[in-house]
Amino acid sequence: MNQTADSVVDQIEHEHSHHGPRKGPLRWLLTVNHKDVGTMYLVLALVALLVGGVMALVIRAELFQPGLQLTQPQFFNSLTTMHGLTMIFLAIMPGLTGLANWMVPLQVGADDMYWPRVNNWAFWMLPPAAIMLWIGFFMPQGAPGGGWTLYAPLSSTYAPPSIDWVIMAIHIMGISSILGALNIILTILKMRAKGMRLWDMPLFTWTWLITGFLLLLAMPTLAIAVTMLLTDRHLGTAFFDATNGGDPVLFQHIFWFFGHPEVYIMILPAFGVVSEIVPAFSRKPLFGRTSMIWAVIAITFLSAIVWAHHMFTVGLPVEAQVLFMYTTMLIAIPTGIKIFNWVATMWRGSMTFEAPMLWALAFIFLFTIGGFSGLMLADVPADYQYHDTYFVVAHLHYVVVTGSLFAIIAGVYYWLPKWTGHMYNEKLSQWHFWLSAISVNVTFFPMHFAGLAGMPRRIPDYPLQFMDFNMISTVGAFVFGFSQLLFIWLVIQTIRGGKKAGDRPWDGAKGLEWTLSSPPPYHTFTEPPSRQTIHEEGPHGYH
Amino acid sequence: MIWKKLLLALTTLSTAVIAAAQEEPSAFNMTRGVTEISRDAYDMHMLLFWICVAIGVGVFGVMTWSLIRHRRSRGAKAAKFSENTVVEVVWTVIPVLILVGVAVPATALLLKTNAESPNPDVVVDVHGSQWKWEYVYPDEGISFFSNLSSASRDASQLGAKESPADAPNYLLDVDNPLVVPAGKDVRLRITSDDVIHAWWVPQLGFKKDAVPGQFNNIDVHIGEPGTYRGQCAELCGSGHAYMPVVVEAVSPEAYTEWVAQQKQAAAQEAEKASAPYSREVAMSQGKKVYESACASCHQSNGQGIEGTFPALEGGEITTGPVEGHLNIVIHGSEKNPVMQAYGDQLSDREIAAVVTYERNAWSNDTGDLVTPEAVEAAR
Numbered sequence: 065m066n067q068t069a070d071s072v073v074d075q076i077e078h079e080h081s082h083h084g085p086r087k088g089p090l091r092w093l094l095t096v097n098h099k100d101v102g103t104m105y106l107v108l109a110l111v112a113l114l115v116g117g118v119m120a121l122v123i124r125a126e127l128f129q130p131g132l133q134l135t136q137p138q139f140f141n142s143l144t145t146m147h148g149l150t151m152i153f154l155a156i157m158p159g160l161t162g163l164a165n166w167m168v169p170l171q172v173g174a175d176d177m178y179w180p181r182v183n184n185w186a187f188w189m190l191p192p193a194a195i196m197l198w199i200g201f202f203m204p205q206g207a208p209g210g211g212w213t214l215y216a217p218l219s220s221t222y223a224p225p226s227i228d229w230v231i232m233a234i235h236i237m238g239i240s241s242i243l244g245a246l247n248i249i250l251t252i253l254k255m256r257a258k259g260m261r262l263w264d265m266p267l268f269t270w271t272w273l274i275t276g277f278l279l280l281l282a283m284p285t286l287a288i289a290v291t292m293l294l295t296d297r298h299l300g301t302a303f304f305d306a307t308n309g310g311d312p313v314l315f316q317h318i319f320w321f322f323g324h325p326e327v328y329i330m331i332l333p334a335f336g337v338v339s340e341i342v343p344a345f346s347r348k349p350l351f352g353r354t355s356m357i358w359a360v361i362a363i364t365f366l367s368a369i370v371w372a373h374h375m376f377t378v379g380l381p382v383e384a385q386v387l388f389m390y391t392t393m394l395i396a397i398p399t400g401i402k403i404f405n406w407v408a409t410m411w412r413g414s415m416t417f418e419a420p421m422l423w424a425l426a427f428i429f430l431f432t433i434g435g436f437s438g439l440m441l442a443d444v445p446a447d448y449q450y451h452d453t454y455f456v457v458a459h460l461h462y463v464v465v466t467g468s469l470f471a472i473i474a475g476v477y478y479w480l481p482k483w484t485g486h487m488y489n490e491k492l493s494q495w496h497f498w499l500s501a502i503s504v505n506v507t508f509f510p511m512h513f514a515g516l517a518g519m520p521r522r523i524p525d526y527p528l529q530f531m532d533f534n535m536i537s538t539v540g541a542f543v544f545g546f547s548q549l550l551f552i553w554l555v556i557q558t559i560r561g562g563k564k565a566g567d568r569p570w571d572g573a574k575g576l577e578w579t580l581s582s583p584p585p586y587h588t589f590t591e592p593p594s595r596q597t598i599h600e601e602g603p604h605g606y607h
Numbered sequence: 608m609i610w611k612k613l614l615l616a617l618t619t620l621s622t623a624v625i626a627a628a629q630e631e632p633s634a635f636n637m638t639r640g641v642t643e644i645s646r647d648a649y650d651m652h653m654l655l656f657w658i659c660v661a662i663g664v665g666v667f668g669v670m671t672w673s674l675i676r677h678r679r680s681r682g683a684k685a686a687k688f689s690e691n692t693v694v695e696v697v698w699t700v701i702p703v704l705i706l707v708g709v710a711v712p713a714t715a716l717l718l719k720t721n722a723e724s725p726n727p728d729v730v731v732d733v734h735g736s737q738w739k740w741e742y743v744y745p746d747e748g749i750s751f752f753s754n755l756s757s758a759s760r761d762a763s764q765l766g767a768k769e770s771p772a773d774a775p776n777y778l779l780d781v782d783n784p785l786v787v788p789a790g791k792d793v794r795l796r797i798t799s800d801d802v803i804h805a806w807w808v809p810q811l812g813f814k815k816d817a818v819p820g821q822f823n824n825i826d827v828h829i830g831e832p833g834t835y836r837g838q839c840a841e842l843c844g845s846g847h848a849y850m851p852v853v854v855e856a857v858s859p860e861a862y863t864e865w866v867a868q869q870k871q872a873a874a875q876e877a878e879k880a881s882a883p884y885s886r887e888v889a890m891s892q893g894k895k896v897y898e899s900a901c902a903s904c905h906q907s908n909g910q911g912i913e914g915t916f917p918a919l920e921g922g923e924i925t926t927g928p929v930e931g932h933l934n935i936v937i938h939g940s941e942k943n944p945v946m947q948a949y950g951d952q953l954s955d956r957e958i959a960a961v962v963t964y965e966r967n968a969w970s971n972d973t974g975d976l977v978t979p980e981a982v983e984a985a986r
Contacts, residue, residue, distance in 0.1 A: 130771040131762060131763065131770070132764065132767070134765075136765055136845070136913075136915050137846065137847070137848065137849075138844075138845040138915045141844070141847070209844070209845065211842045215802075215803060215842070217802050217803075224943075306818075306820025307820075310820075311821075312818055313821070346677075348687070350689065351688075353690075354690075355695055377814050378803075378818060379815065379816060379821060382717065389714070390710060393706045396702060397703060400698065401695075403666060404698045407669055407673065408694070410674070410677065411669070411686075413673070413686070414683045415677055415679060416679050416680070428670070429670075432666065436663065439658075440655045443655055443709065443713045445647060445648050445716040446648050446652045446655060448648060448720065448813040448814055449637055449645075449648050449809060451805075451840070452807075452841055513636070516633070516637045517632065517634055517635060517636070517638075518638065518837070520807070520838050520840045520847075520848075521842075522842040522847060523847060525771075525778065525848045526778065527779050527838075528771060528772060529632075529634060603689075606689070
């Protein structure tokens with residue numbers, strides 16, 4: 065690293081807190097330690113998961129039976145909108161960033177992130193952004209109800225005043241994401257321990273490296289889209305206002321040019337987590353390591369040229385529909401390769417089924433189901449029927465909940481012994497897993513049927529023939545929601561105490577993080593790991 | 608767990624296949640519908656479904672085998688291999704072939720679905736607006752609004768006394784359905800007057816977004832007479848669930864008769880509208896306008912919806928100065944864009960009538976008679 069102003073400050077900071085964290089309540093506000101920042105991201109993600117989860121449960125309660133029992137339609141729409149924004153920007157993304165903050169420096173043998181203070185700043189932007197996002201519920205006319213996709217003109221000229229706060233919140237969250245992404249990219253590229261080749265990096269770090277670049281592409285695009293909404297609302301522009309010569313479809317093009325990469329921003333690091341866990345509990349090297357990395361790179365490129373598959377019904381020229389159908393179908397190939405590789409990693413392994421592995425296995429099964437419905441949705445003539453129905457709701461939740469969220473939970477179980485120095489309660493974790501895995505399917509599987517039978521999404525009330533599936537979904541959702549309280553209890557229990565975890569609690573786990581003590585000292589890798597250690601913990605260490 | 612689920616899905620779906628063969632909307636699966644487009648979409652859907660099942664059986668089968676056989680508790684020792692070029696090439700090439708196999712028919716179908724016939728027999732312009740559909744037959748000079756039926760509307764209120772179960776075709780019933788001739792090519796030109804909506808009847812096999820500023824065309828050819836129901840499919844605000852689509856396909860003879868009736872009714876309307884303006888005429892014309900333009904938010908009983916749509920009975924504006932009342936109807940609300948500017952949509956006389964109605968209906972008793980001249984002056 066060059067002797068930049070930053071690094072000088074780093075060193076001073078470093079010497080000051082050499083013996084451990086700052087004492088007192090200011091520790092968390094002022095910390096520049098990647099482990100502290102990682103912890104804060106994870107706590108924020110958990111809080112947002114609860115807030116967004118409560119919104120989801122109110123939605124499900126309203127949909128338990130036909131007619132309106134709990135909410136007015138406008139409030140219901142606010143709930144669906146805020147549920148989506150909260151889960152994406154404040155639960156899943158910070159959850160994955162939290163894992164990255166904790167693990168990327170440990171996996172590449174760096175002593176911290178490249179920009180420790182920027183790291184602190186990137187995190188502390190999020191709580192105010194969260195408040196700005198949620199404050200709409202307490203404003204006149206309530207929170208925006210135009211959907212998390214913020215389509216114009218419903219979310220521009222037709223939106224309540226709170227939309228301006230949401231737009232500003234999105235800007236702040238976007239800046240936070242960009243800074244976080246830059247920081248992770250630079251940590252990996254500039255601070256990687258000498259002797260660790262790029263191709264030998266752990267898969268979690270690899271996926272985050274690529275995700276970082278994807279964030280740099282996607283977040284500015286979102287910023288552009290919401291800024292145009294804002295100027296349409298307040299500065300007299302008419303980008304999306306058809307009555308003044310604008311085009312509402314333009315918004316969708318810009319939004320989904322962000323939105324589709326965003327989907328992969330939420331899933332690629334999840335792929336990384338699963339690619340760490342499956343070999344560890346199969347006690348076998350990851351199958352097709354190089355093709356795994358190339359698959360992620362291929363998915364990243366494709367993700368930037370499939371956006372219009374969200375827009376097959378807006379009246380695109382038929383040639384464009386054909387093109388986007390083809391590019392979308394292509395994504396199935398690298399995604400398929402990843403799934404086949406995981407299965408081949410398990411093949412002739414020596415498997416055990418501790419909590420991290422269970423969650424990773426559920427990820428593979430259920431994410432694949434989400435992939436299947438994705439393949440079906442890619443097919444335009446059939447999509448004319450699927451589009452904007454509960455079939456899509458089922459698809460996206462299989463990908464985000466049983467995909468991204470399950471991988472985050474798997475990662476937390478996998479690394480929690482390292483973070484806390486304690487083993488979690490395995491028995492309770494099995495309860496948590498089985499309750500969640502069953503109820504999540506009870507919640508989301510019936511949505512496929514409801515959608516195929518013709519139920520549109522984002523409606524507070526529905527015709528009678530959809531009642532049975534909705535009742536089942538609601539029951540599942542409540543079980544799934546309350547099962548997560550077990551998880552919170554489990555994490556708290558593990559932080560407070562429990563069986564001592566060894567340096568390498570999982571005998572099949574590889575990676576530099578497992579050479580450290582559990583919990584690791586506040587400052588790690590102040591001495592870079594040796595080439596020997598890097599080799600032994602790398603992909604060639606199995607032989 | 609997964610296997611049971613898959614089995615369950617398979618059984619339910621095969622039941623659904625049988626149900627769908629009767630062309631009724633299925634309770635589980637995509638409907639086969641009543642047009643060529645919908646039957647093609649259904650066939651495509653089932654093809655994709657079975658492909659996914661086949662891949663799923665393969666992948667999950669191998670995985671489950673591993674989970675059972677290659678576990679440490681059975682004494683499995685881990686192998687060391689981590690690559691196999693042949694296998695990797697095979698599982699890259701096979702998906703490519705499957706995708707090509709799917710893409711070819713999908714492309715053909717996509718082109719077919721979007722093809723427009725050179726000479727449609729009937730053209731209908733479909734306008735989405737918050738929260739109703741307007742159907743305009745430009746060649747016949749007919750146009751009308753299609754609102755959610757009052758039985759559904761009453762039962763759909765928060766805390767309603769009526770049960771949704773008692774409303775016929777709950778949320779799928781309208782006052783005036785779209786009427787088209789069966790066995791003919793009908794061109795729908797779909798657009799919107801405010802936000803984006805989507806016009807969807809599952810049995811017709813497609814949905815099209817209603818986008819302000821553009822017309823999205825689609826040709827529909829319904830083989831058999833019948834009533835087909837659907838809903839708006841694009842989130843369009845608080846009334847999104849309450850703007851169903853009902854299509855009545857009738858025999859060409861019945862269609863001709865219906866057109867004649869509509870024209871006659873329109874002529875009578877025009878006559879009434881040109882009748883001398885009086886309190887009585889204003890109240891009856893105003894009630895009609897109210898039901899088609901205002902009732903979906905403010906409700907037939909003028910009570911509105913608490914917290915969302917203000918009550919007009921005893922309302923500040925409807926019982927206050929006439930100028931304020933005219934202003935909000937003509938120019939819309941500055942605070943809340945959901946209250947549209949009806950000056951563009953209604954004539955002077957219609958606005959005069961509806962404002963007169965609102966000021967004297969229910970328990971409102973201003974005694975005002977608003978004249979078309981007053982509306983013109985307020986524009």
